[in-house]
Amino acid sequence: MTSHAERTAARTRRPAPPGFDRRLIAPMILGSILNPINSSMIAVALVPIGLAFGAPPAETAWLVTALYLATAVGQPVIGRLVDMYGPRLLYLAGTALVGAAGLMGALAPSLGVLVAARVLLGFGTSAAYPASMQLARSEAERTGQDSPARVLTALSVANQTVAVVGPALGGFLIGVGGWRAIFTVNVPLSAACLVLGTLWLPRRHGDRDRARRSVDLPGMALFSAVLLALMVFLMSPRLAHWWLPVGAAVAAAGFALRELRTAGPFIDLRVLGGNVPLLATYLRQFLGYTTSYSFMYGFTQWLEQGRGLHAADAGLVLLPLSLSALTDSWLTGRREAVRAKLLVGGAVQIVACAGLLLLHSGSPVWLLLAVGAVMGVPQGLIGLANQNALYRQAAPERIASAAGLLRTFMYLGALGASAANAAFFAHGADTAGLHELALFMAAGSVLLLLAGLLDRSLSTLTPTSRKA
Template sequence: MTASAAIRTRFDRRLIAPMVLGSMLNPINSSIITVSLIPIGRAFDASPARTAWLVSALYVATAIGQPVVGRLVDVLGPRRLYLGGAVLVGLAGVIGLVAQDLWTLVVARIVLGVGTCAGYPSAMYLIRAEGRRTGEDSPSGVLTVLAVSAQTIAVIGPTLGGLLIGVAGWRATFAVNIPIAIACLWLGARRLPRHDALEETRQHGRFDVAGTVLFGVALVSTMLFLMERRADLWPLLVLALASLTLFAYAELRHRDPFVDLRLLGASPALVATYARNLLSATVTYAFIYGFTQWLQESRDLSPAAAGLMSVPMFATAIAVSTLTGRNPRIRAKLVVGSAVQLGVCAGLLLVSASTPLWTLALLTLALGVPQGLISLANQNAVYHQSPAARIASSAGLLRTSMYVGAVLAAAATGTFLHAGATTVGLHALATYALVAAALALALALADRSLARVGVRPQPQES
């Protein structure tokens, strides 16, 4: 093989920097806000219930925006969507820098959520395009880099936010997006290809506006009801059900639907991947939300000390992803990860006000194992289970399933800990998470097709 031919069969490493930077925009803004809520509330005399909208606004915008932008990436290619998303991220940073009231900040978070939606679907699209160009069916190393970078930035986000607030105040947690957006624009303009190896799979039909709107209405209505958890908001559920019904009808009739329900119907393995991701995210976020509150209220730990208790989980997740990323056995990762998740939930049922802190630290350490195994395995599963023409929108739906799981966890936390983060409330939340973990394990065990995903067939002997 000549040197030039060898280069053509390698993944273009110039793409890694813009891919990683774009994919990190969402997790860093999801985590950095956690240390900003108190100072923002003080600045605008806003209660925790009102500042919580800064978190919810990003979740809702991202849950809807990921598959929408992902579909646009499938149709138009990643370059324009990536650069457009970077512009919105920079704009959100400017809005946050000059905002004079809380609701303007909420608008900034919505703009930020939409802007960050392009990075991950674009990265998955580019990985698939490079896989086709190079003939490398399973670029596990690059997929691992993508997963580990997102996990790493989620860990350092609160620490970075604390440093920025200490130096320049809470507005710096918004303003930091301006230089990051400029870096994305520079890298994207210089390195993202104008043409790629997936162009022949693109479907240049009309964008499904009606399906997109109905999907958004159904998702927003459901998520608002779950976040507020008020009985008088039951009309939201009626609206969600009606929108979902019309959505299904519209998608089945559209030639190029926003969400290809026929594809999902013919690919139960892909649907199972979304379900596992949702269930696993529910467990993880229930632990993060509920366990952290319990540590502060029932164990009298400071917010900083309670936050440090989560560090072992993220550190273990990063280490596990790094060590196992190149192993193609997706089903084994999901089974082991779900089993450990189930064990951690069972362990939470045994904790009490007198449980030693080192035991609690071991629980968080153990939860890092499924964090590192499951998220990467589901990402790899979507990469292989999705058709090339819909890889970006499929990746977007994967992120949507994660955020829906986060909202379900937040709703459960608010329900079970509404009278305070007591040990009884934590045990109820752990039971809820235990059911989700058991369902995730059952899905992993039932789907035997996962044993073949990403594994190259062995050549037969002549």
């Protein structure tokens, strides 16, 4: 005779569909956009927040960097926990934290509390993307599919779309309910993720006590120290801050010793060190996004200061870039073609950098639009190609932590771009500084192209290739 619990479980147990379980797509996409939507909406809220708390731009800037720092550290750390405990637990915990952080920000009495809320948002939004990559991998293994390319493309396009519309959405919310509304919106988004995640994400049964014993907390702490010291230095690279890279090097040495000696390392350096193709993918991610963010930050500043456009007009000039990136991702997403995407993306990125050298204070608007549209091509190709490459190259049992590291290298690129803009626009975003920045971006693009040309493993990525 069956118990009530057994009968309830039998009623709620859902049969596995023969193909990719499409019910997973909604929680995967909705959870993964929490980070880009919070990254982009804040751009239009910095001024009203500064006015509300009487804070200068140097202080409100921490609302941006706090999320970057927390996310760069949180993605691989939470990704490792996803690998160990399964996506459901970490997805639900992370999205619940997003709701709590949103409520905390909406009620924040001071800028300090608001920054703390952004830190919590960074950690909370770090769970969904690694969880989604782990779900994609497990579904592919369950169904025997080559790869869920369309699902990975949907994730990429959704994140790019939200990043584009984020500032407009933030402006609308501020117009309706003030700057606190951009934090409040996280509450219903979190609730939707919790409902969808509870309904559709699969439960994982296993030896949790064994998994708990293997959590490498010292390794995670040392890794976090390395990243924090390095990223804080990149935000303001000065000789007076020499102790930050030195501290990062010391923490890195301690991290390496720890990971090489422990039985259950947070990051298996022996395996990762032998996986040269995956390391190359991380390098390409850093190079690609350093150029991408350098263009986004630098070109936008130059449009307003060097070209003399109003902020709203500068935003309109960037629309072709966004449309081009989204179109390229969507049209090419059905086929992996990792090496071809990287080579085309790197080559077109060099062309776009050359286009920047043609610009001056009197450049016609059509040329500004054309340069943006050309730069949108690599933005639509490179990130998607690296995501697909990582899916093939990472060990299946560590796919979530590997995906988290991919996001970390993206944010390192963003901080590198921020430092480059500060260096080349030290006296304002003039045309001379833009041209110097373009040469810097072109050098990185050449390295990106060479990294794709020299990596022969990209042309042999197959579902049966050995993952290490």
